[in-house]
Every structure is written in structure tokens, then in C-alpha cells.
Amino acid sequence: MNFKSDNAAGVCPEIMKALEVANIGFATSYGEDDYSKQLAKKVAEIFEHEVTIFLTSTGTAANCLSLSAIAPAYGTIYCHTNAHINTDECGAPELLIGAKLTVLGGAAGKINVQDLENQILFDADIRPHASKPAAISVTQLTEGGTVYSLQELQNIHACAQRHGLYVHMDGARCANALVSLGCTSAQMTWKSGIDVLSFGATKNGAMMAEMVVIFNQELAKDFDYRHKRAGQLLSKTRFEAAQFLAYFEHDLWLKNARHSNAMAQQLAAHMTAVPGVSIDHEIQGNELFVNMPSALADYLLQKGAHFYSWGPGVYRLVTSWATTAEEVAAFGKFVAGFKSASY
Numbered sequence: 001m002n003f004k005s006d007n008a009a010g011v012c013p014e015i016m017k018a019l020e021v022a023n024i025g026f027a028t029s030y031g032e033d034d035y036s037k038q039l040a041k042k043v044a045e046i047f048e049h050e051v052t053i054f055l056t057s058t059g060t061a062a063n064c065l066s067l068s069a070i071a072p073a074y075g076t077i078y079c080h081t082n083a084h085i086n087t088d089e090c091g092a093p094e095l096l097i098g099a100k101l102t103v104l105g106g107a108a109g110k111i112n113v114q115d116l117e118n119q120i121l122f123d124a125d126i127r128p129h130a131s132k133p134a135a136i137s138v139t140q141l142t143e144g145g146t147v148y149s150l151q152e153l154q155n156i157h158a159c160a161q162r163h164g165l166y167v168h169m170d171g172a173r174c175a176n177a178l179v180s181l182g183c184t185s186a187q188m189t190w191k192s193g194i195d196v197l198s199f200g201a202t203k204n205g206a207m208m209a210e211m212v213v214i215f216n217q218e219l220a221k222d223f224d225y226r227h228k229r230a231g232q233l234l235s236k237t238r239f240e241a242a243q244f245l246a247y248f249e250h251d252l253w254l255k256n257a258r259h260s261n262a263m264a265q266q267l268a269a270h271m272t273a274v275p276g277v278s279i280d281h282e283i284q285g286n287e288l289f290v291n292m293p294s295a296l297a298d299y300l301l302q303k304g305a306h307f308y309s310w311g312p313g314v315y316r317l318v319t320s321w322a323t324t325a326e327e328v329a330a331f332g333k334f335v336a337g338f339k340s341a342s343y
Contacts, residue, residue, distance in 0.1 A: 001305040001331050003267070005203075006173075006286060008306075009320035012205035012256060018246035019207065019239060027238045031055070035241035042248055043213060048186040052220035054212040055240040056232045059172045060089045062198035062210040064096045067135065068226055069196060069219045070166035073098030075134030076123060077168075080104060080111050082143040084170055096230070100131040108281045109144025111136070113155050120163050135166045140188070141173040144280070145287030147180050150192055157193025166216070167193050172200035175257035176285040190215040201247050205256045205321045209243040256321035260286035263319035263328055270332025277335070280314065288317045296338050303334045 002008050011019075027033040036055070044051050056062045063085050071077050077093070079086055081103040085093050094101060104119060106112035116136065123130040136156060140148055148156075160167050169189065171177070174197070178188055189197055195216040201209040212227075214220045227233050234240060247253045264286045271277050271290055280289040291313055300307075310316040319328075 001303075001327050003305065003307045003317035003319065003323075003331075005308075005318050006260065006320035007203055009205070009322040011207045012252070012321055014249070014252055015206055015243050015246045018242045022238050022242035027236075029235045029237070030233055031237045033238040033241065035238040035245060039241040039244050042245065043211075046185050046248065047189060047213065047215070048184070049190050049215055050217060052214040052217065052223065054214075054223060054227045054232070055234070055237055055244075056210045056212060056227075057208055057234065057240075059084070059170075059198060059200050059202070059210050060092050061230060061232050062200070062212050063089065063137075063168075063170055064093050065223075065226055065230055065232065066168050066196045066198050066212050067093050067099065067137065068097045069214070069223055070168060071097060071099040071134040072132070074132055076100040076102045076131035077135045077137055078102050078104060078111070078116055078119065078133070078165075079137040080106055080109055080139065080142065082109055083137060083139050084143060084172065085137060087143070099134065102131070108146040109139070109142030110146060110148055110152065111138065111156065113152075113159055116156070117159055117162075120159070120165070124163070133163055133165055135168055136160050137168040137170060139170040139172075140177045141180075141285040141287065145283060145285050145289060146281050147177045147284040150181065150183060150187055153188070153192035153194070160193065166195045166219070169194045169197045171197050173203055173257075173285060173287075174199060175201075175204050175253045176261055179254055179257045179261060180284045189213075195219060201244060201253065203320075204247075204253060204260070206243045206247055209240050209247070211244065257286075260319045260321055260323060263323040263325070264288055264317075266325065266328045267317060267319060267331065270328065271335055273332075274335050274338075286319045290315045290317060296335070299338050300331070300334055305331055305334065 197213040
């Protein structure tokens, strides 16, 4: 019963098989292989738009490279205070780009647009003392496990347009968000004003596969130099591309995301049936933030469950493509059978 992270899950069989097939014979290196060329066409088809793609080995690399194209060293990137680029990347965006991160609040992990507007106006008004407003980064799913609606994304884009800013999407769990919204890939990205996307597959069944997807082709100029200089132009790119091709085949990426989202809903149903347990935020993806007594949390850990403490009385549980209904049911039985009087 491992609900620590979707990163803890293994590689789904279809992708592992694709890696085995890609391992046969020889292929041209540095992105000139047939797998990489096929992938570029496939991504353009999925997003219904001309795109330029660059493969990376980590989400941090994808985020930093994406942001490097839309913010100068003297610029600022606006993001939510809980955004992954702010809390979980060891200062990599600021170190590698030089730009400043300006954090904003907002309920359920989503940027408050009025606060964003006010902060941009303030920073621009005291030029050159504040860093130049340059870009906005949204996380989809958010770090609260919630989803920006299409209207919310469009509202952020409208704010960006008013002030001449670019918009980046950190899509480490974008497949989960996409199936939750029930929209097309195009609607959630470039049609909602996204200029560049960090597209993640690792959390959703891949071994090690992340990708920068550039919609605004002005940003693609010289990006190959950024990519190489960052050490992300891997020589055996066929193994990254092969993962993505398998990921997209027969909509595996959407199937995996639907499953993990459904497991999260089942998990929540088991937990909220118990008095004294509640869930923060609406569950829109595969993450739950659960309020429960520490004694119950300790009891579950002793029973072999795995999850993270997320602050006093709050615990994060994450489901994955590999989570089974049986695991969820077993966890629910432990929750229901807990007797606080015995602790």
C-alpha cells in the first residue's frame, strides 16, 4: 500500500516492452534517430499545433529549460507559493536562469489572478528596482491536487497578454489534469494561452521521460543550444523517444491517468466514511490531502501503508497507474477498523 508518490510506481509493461524493442540494433544518436523523428510528428498531432520538442531526463530540467526561454536573468517569474519550481527544485530555476521567482497565494494551489495583476503592476511601477515582469508559471495538476479550469487558464493568459508576459505550464501530471477536465490537449495548452509546456510522463508509467513542448515558435530559436548546454541532449535519445511513443500509443497515457484518478476517488470514499477524517480540496486528480488524527496515521504506517506527513494533522496520499482496487480496499479496511480508544 504505497501512496507516497506516483514516482514510487514502476514502469508500465507497455513502455518496458518498447524499451526492449528499441534496444535491438543500432540507431543514429543525438535525436537523429527514427524514434525521435516519429515522436515530433506524434506530439504535433496530439496537440493539433506546430510544436518543437526537446527531451529531458528530469522534470526539473524541463522546467528550467522552459523558463530560460521566457525570462531573462533580470526578469521575474510569477508562480504559486506551493509550485514545484519554488518548493522542490533546490533553487534550480533561479540558479540556472538567474531570474527571480515571485510567489503568490491562492486557494487550492491556484494563483489568484487579482493578486497576480496587482503584483505585476507594482513591480512594473518601481522599475528598475524590482525584477522585470517576464513570465507566469502554472502547475497542472497543482501541488494541491486540483486542476485549473479552462476559464481560469484563459484568465491568466489574459493577464499575461495585458502585460506582455509569457505563460509556462509545469505539466508533470498534465495527463491526470487532462482526463479530469475532459478536454483536448490543445484546449488545455496553446488554446488557453500556454507558450511552453513541461510535459511529464515519468509519474504516469514511464521510466525516465520528460519533454519540453514549445508552442510559440519564436521561443524555439536557439533552444537547441540551451538544451545542449544544460547537458540534456542525451546521446541515446531513442530510449526516451521510444517511451513516449509507447506512452501515446492506444492512448495509454490517458488510460493510466484515468485509472490513477479513479483510485484516488475510491481511496477518498473509504477515508471520508470514517468520523474525524476529511479531505482538503476537491479531488480532481490522483492526490489527496487528508486530515486525520496522528494516532490513526501511526496505526496505518504500522500496518504497512506508506504516505507522507504534509504538516500538522495533514497527510498526502498519491495513487498511480499501478495502484490496485484491492490495495485501496485493504487500506480502507484498516482505516475503518481503527479504534482511537486503543491508542
